[in-house]
Amino acid sequence: MNKIRIIDVTNRDGVQTAHLGLSKLQKTMINCYLNQMGVFQSEAGFPTTEHEVNYLNANVKLAKKKVLSPMRLSGWLRAIPQDVELAFKNVPGIEHANISISTSEQMIVGKFLGRMKFKDVLSSMADALKLAKEKGIKSIGVNAEDASRTKIKHLVEFAAAAKANGADRIRYCDTLGFDSPNSIYEKIYRIAKEVKIPIELHCHNDLGLAVACSISGAKAAIDGGVDAYINTTVNGMGERAGNADIVSVLLALKYANGFTGKYQLDERIDLKMAWKMCHYASYAFEVPIPINQVGVGKNAFAHASGIHVDGALKNRRNYELYDFEELGRGEPDIVETGRMILMGEYSGIKGLRNVYGKLAIKFKDDEEARKILTLARYANVENQLPISEDELIFIAKHPDEAKEILTLTPLKDAD
Numbered sequence: 001m002n003k004i005r006i007i008d009v010t011n012r013d014g015v016q017t018a019h020l021g022l023s024k025l026q027k028t029m030i031n032c033y034l035n036q037m038g039v040f041q042s043e044a045g046f047p048t049t050e051h052e053v054n055y056l057n058a059n060v061k062l063a064k065k066k067v068l069s070p071m072r073l074s075g076w077l078r079a080i081p082q083d084v085e086l087a088f089k090n091v092p093g094i095e096h097a098n099i100s101i102s103t104s105e106q107m108i109v110g111k112f113l114g115r116m117k118f119k120d121v122l123s124s125m126a127d128a129l130k131l132a133k134e135k136g137i138k139s140i141g142v143n144a145e146d147a148s149r150t151k152i153k154h155l156v157e158f159a160a161a162a163k164a165n166g167a168d169r170i171r172y173c174d175t176l177g178f179d180s181p182n183s184i185y186e187k188i189y190r191i192a193k194e195v196k197i198p199i200e201l202h203c204h205n206d207l208g209l210a211v212a213c214s215i216s217g218a219k220a221a222i223d224g225g226v227d228a229y230i231n232t233t234v235n236g237m238g239e240r241a242g243n244a245d246i247v248s249v250l251l252a253l254k255y256a257n258g259f260t261g262k263y264q265l266d267e268r269i270d271l272k273m274a275w276k277m278c279h280y281a282s283y284a285f286e287v288p289i290p291i292n293q294v295g296v297g298k299n300a301f302a303h304a305s306g307i308h309v310d311g312a313l314k315n316r317r318n319y320e321l322y323d324f325e326e327l328g329r330g331e332p333d334i335v336e337t338g339r340m341i342l343m344g345e346y347s348g349i350k351g352l353r354n355v356y357g358k359l360a361i362k363f364k365d366d367e368e369a370r371k372i373l374t375l376a377r378y379a380n381v382e383n384q385l386p387i388s389e390d391e392l393i394f395i396a397k398h399p400d401e402a403k404e405i406l407t408l409t410p411l412k413d414a415d
Contacts, residue, residue, distance in 0.1 A: 004218045004228045005040035005266045012043040012076050014237035023382040024055035024405045026284040033277035035071040038268030047075040047087035051408055058404035060093040072096045079125040084132045099128050100143035103158055104150040122161050129165045141169040148174040152187055159195040169198045177206030181216035188217045192224025200229040203244050210244040215252050222263055234281040247274045248294040255321055275328035295327050343387045345380040361396050372396055378406045
């Protein structure tokens with residue numbers, strides 16, 4: 001039976017959100033949470049971008065140490081041979097990637113400005129794909145940017161060319177959130193039937209339909225006889241109005257009418273990470289979770305009106321479709337109201353020992369403690385936020401990788 005898997009793009013598309021961003025340590029923590037949640041793959045970043053290189057190499061090392069495993073880590077590249085060459089030069093251990101190129105007439109005319117025609121798009125994609133395969137990439141998806149505004153005959157031709165040149169998946173990008181659930185179903189079903197290649201759904205939320213289109217597209221892929229992969233972001237972060245929210249997508253796949261029992265979600269998914277991961281992302285992005293956010297908002301399980309309260313108290317299923325415990329909710333949050341000792345960029349060794357002591361972490365000697373202190377200080381400088389408990393634990397457990405993640409190396413030829 002074909003499956004629906006999650007490829008999360010928070011660390012690629014989510015961090016492209018205007019006015020916002022994540023530090024490299026925060027991106028690493030998102031990868032850790034996604035791995036614990038059972039996500040199939042995280043699109044970790046841009047291996048052709050200089051300031052991403054140390055972070056990506058360190059995360060590859062964490063994957064080899066089984067810290068970020070079995071989740072796959074992938075990079076995003078333009079579908080040009082130069083990007084493939086540079087990616088393998090910068091991150092030699094990269095094993096998974098997606099290569100991307102625009103396919104719509106709007107983009108070919110309005111962005112390429114006469115430099116390319118559709119046949120050139122096919123040629124560039126094929127050349128980049130073949131080079132990536134030659135260099136030993138283990139899995140690769142091919143992105144059709146602005147697929148929702150691309151003629152269906154061109155999408156079929158593009159998908160067929162990708163498959164013929166060794167692509168593992170095609171990514172259908174609803175780049176502007178243009179699709180409706182009906183239109184995306186029709187296109188995805190046809191591609192699946194005619195080309196027989198697994199399909200990723202990458203939907204934006206410009207019309208508020210990202211989640212609906214994602215699950216409709218996944219349904220079409222499965223109905224067409226191929227595996228489906230849904231691109232998500234934590235809390236729906238992403239460019240403009242955002243992307244498909246991971247918790248909303250997962251809950252819809254599990255509980256929406258017509259999906260339960262018919263469409264198989266990746267069995268590794270564990271929604272108990274939802275509460276912790278979403279609130280960490282909210283803290284790191286410095287964007288509050290809306291009170292009515294699906295599953296993790298303050299009001300998601302709150303009842304006030306008399307009829308609803310009466311019904312919920314009698315039987316939670318009267319007014320709750322799923323259980324809050326499934327999302328990792330229900331445990332009390334302990335809020336310190338007395339003295340607080342935090343780790344900051346100017347903290348000292350006594351503060352470090354106090355904070356780590358509360359986490360039941362001890363250091364073998366002063367040298368080790370000072371090493372961790374230096375890393376914690378730098379983490380605070382980069383985050384510009386107090387370091388979270390999980391970040392502190394990560395730094396203590398993986399100091400070498402933490403050092404590499406926190407090191408931003410300037411370009412050698414920069415003026």
